[in-house]
Amino acid sequence: MTCMSLRHAALGLLAQQPGSGYDLLRRFETTLGNVWPASQSQLYTELNRLARDGLIEVSAIGGRGRKEYAVLPPGRQELRAWLASPAEPEERSELLLKVFLLDQLAPADARAQLRWISADAEATLQRLAAIDAEGDWDESDAYERLALEFGLRYARMKAEWAAWAVEQLDLS
Amino acid sequence: MTCMSLRHAALGLLAQQPGSGYDLLRRFETTLGNVWPASQSQLYTELNRLARDGLIEVSAIGGRGRKEYAVLPPGRQELRAWLASPAEPEERSELLLKVFLLDQLAPADARAQLRWISADAEATLQRLAAIDAEGDWDESDAYERLALEFGLRYARMKAEWAAWAVEQLDLS
DNA sequence: GGGACCATGTAAGTTGTTACATGATTAG
DNA sequence: CTAATCATGTAACAACTTACATGGTCCC
Numbered sequence: 001m002t003c004m005s006l007r008h009a010a011l012g013l014l015a016q017q018p019g020s021g022y023d024l025l026r027r028f029e030t031t032l033g034n035v036w037p038a039s040q041s042q043l044y045t046e047l048n049r050l051a052r053d054g055l056i057e058v059s060a061i062g063g064r065g066r067k068e069y070a071v072l073p074p075g076r077q078e079l080r081a082w083l084a085s086p087a088e089p090e091e092r093s094e095l096l097l098k099v100f101l102l103d104q105l106a107p108a109d110a111r112a113q114l115r116w117i118s119a120d121a122e123a124t125l126q127r128l129a130a131i132d133a134e135g136d137w138d139e140s141d142a143y144e145r146l147a148l149e150f151g152l153r154y155a156r157m158k159a160e161w162a163a164w165a166v167e168q169l170d171l172s
Numbered sequence: 173m174t175c176m177s178l179r180h181a182a183l184g185l186l187a188q189q190p191g192s193g194y195d196l197l198r199r200f201e202t203t204l205g206n207v208w209p210a211s212q213s214q215l216y217t218e219l220n221r222l223a224r225d226g227l228i229e230v231s232a233i234g235g236r237g238r239k240e241y242a243v244l245p246p247g248r249q250e251l252r253a254w255l256a257s258p259a260e261p262e263e264r265s266e267l268l269l270k271v272f273l274l275d276q277l278a279p280a281d282a283r284a285q286l287r288w289i290s291a292d293a294e295a296t297l298q299r300l301a302a303i304d305a306e307g308d309w310d311e312s313d314a315y316e317r318l319a320l321e322f323g324l325r326y327a328r329m330k331a332e333w334a335a336w337a338v339e340q341l342d343l344s
Numbered sequence: 345g346g347g348a349c350c351a352t353g354t355a356a357g358t359t360g361t362t363a364c365a366t367g368a369t370t371a372g
Numbered sequence: 373c374t375a376a377t378c379a380t381g382t383a384a385c386a387a388c389t390t391a392c393a394t395g396g397t398c399c400c
Contacts, residue, residue: 003266003386003387004386004387005264005266005269005387006387006388008269008273009269009273012269012272012273012276013273015273015276016273016275016276020350020351020352021351021352021353022350022351022352025351031272032269032272034263035263035264035265035268035269035272036263036264036265036266036268036269037263037264037388038388039388039389039390040352040353041353041354041355041388041389041390041391042387042388042389044351044352044353044354045353045354048353062351063350063351063396063397064350064351064352064395064396064397065350065351065352065353065395065396066350066351066352066396067351067352076276079273079276080276080277080281082270083270083273083274083276083277083281083285084277084281084284084285086288086292087266087267087270087285087288087289087292088266089292089296090264090265090266090267091206091207091208091209092177092207092208092209092262093207093208093262094175094177094208094259094260094262095259095262096207096208096319096322096323097177097180097181097184097204097207097208098254098255098259099207099315099318099319099322100184100203100204100207100315100316100319101180101181101184101185101187101188101251101255101315102255102315102318103188103312103314103315104184104187104188104248104251104252104255105252105255105256109252109255109256110315112256113255113256113259116258116259117259120258120259120261124261139344140275142275142340142341142344143271143272143273143274143275143282144272146271146274146337146340147268147271147272149333149336149337150268150271150333151268153329153332153333154326154329157325157326157329160325161321161322161325164321165318165321168314168318169314172311172314175358175359176358176359178359178360192378192379192380193379193380193381194378194379194380197379209360210360211360211361211362212380212381213360213361213362213363213381213382213383214359214360214361216379216380216381216382217381217382220381234379235368235369235378235379236367236368236369236378236379236380237367237368237378237379237380237381238368238378238379238380239379239380
């Protein structure tokens with residue numbers, strides 16, 4: 001059994017609010033996709049699979065072939081089980097892979113890469129802070145805000161670490 | 173052009189020190205695999221591809237069919253170019269995906285998940301701190317230590333965030 | 345009628361996983 | 373001699389991407 005997170009992402013969005021593949025795609029693009037991107041092709045395929053497996057059903061048919069999906073009880077159960085199960089630690093980080101191998105670069109180039117990481121993190125920080133400030137939040141967005149705060153703290157940590165790392169290299 | 177990071181990971185390890193697929197596998201298991209896991213099957217396949225593409229070559233043949241690989245100049249160039257290029261921000265986080273969808277769980281269960289995340293981060297923190305303390309580091313491990321420090325800071329951030337998140341939920 | 349947008353799907357290719365399959369050498 | 377370890381490879385499958393393909397509806 002592998003991960004199948006897209007399946008759960010789709011299930012979760014439908015559990016929050018029924019909709020068509022097209023609707024879900026919009027929601028991925030605006031919010032969820034920031035933490036779990038999905039391509040159009042993959043999403044439509046997965047919706048058909050979820051329906052085939054009896055976790056969701058076509059609850060309404062609209063114009064232009066629109067199929068609105070709704071979660072069925074087995075789907076809700078599957079979603080809850082997945083949500084309550086321990087989240088596995090993430091493993092792959094291209095950033096850290098580069099850091100591990102940075103000794104293959106001239107020191108000046110390695111420093112440049114670290115400075116770039118720092119600048120990128122600062123930019124992310126600004127971007128998320130803007131979203132935080134201007135967003136019109138209500139109580140239903142509580143968990144979304146937790147995720148945003150995670151992003152803020154992560155960007156801050158990354159920027160601080162990169163600055164520290166450059167300093168370390170300067171010492172030696 | 174997609175990512176091909178395993179290719180660069182293998183290239184990087186060979187650039188640090190030539191070796192066989194079996195050797196590399198050991199090094200993935202002990203160090204590099206912490207930031208970029210590779211399966212045996214994938215690694216051997218990739219080494220053959222790297223050789224076919226002229227980025228590495230079989231530099232020696234040992235007993236039991238052992239093939240020692242070494243990086244060729246085009247491989248070194250490719251590696252340096254990749255290392256100096258900006259690291260793309262990582263996108264997928266199963267953890268944050270769960271956080272986004274946590275509203276589908278009873279509040280008590282959501283809190284339990286967050287507490288589990290916190291406990292897991294604390295455990296990681298302990299584990300990495302132990303590695304940091306007992307490791308016998310020399311100057312050649314400078315970048316490895318930067319990566320370790322990143323892991324420490326990240327685990328700390330995660331634990332603090334999760335504790336804060338539980339608090340937030342308790343307030344509402 | 346034509347452009348923007350709504351709406352769904354398939355095909356080919358890449359990356360990665362697990363499982364299978366095989367054989368050589370070394371140490372007890 | 374036999375178990376552990378060294379050593380490499382293939383096949384089947386899952387997840388994901390990009391590109392292709394098609395058609396309906398709304399609004400100007």
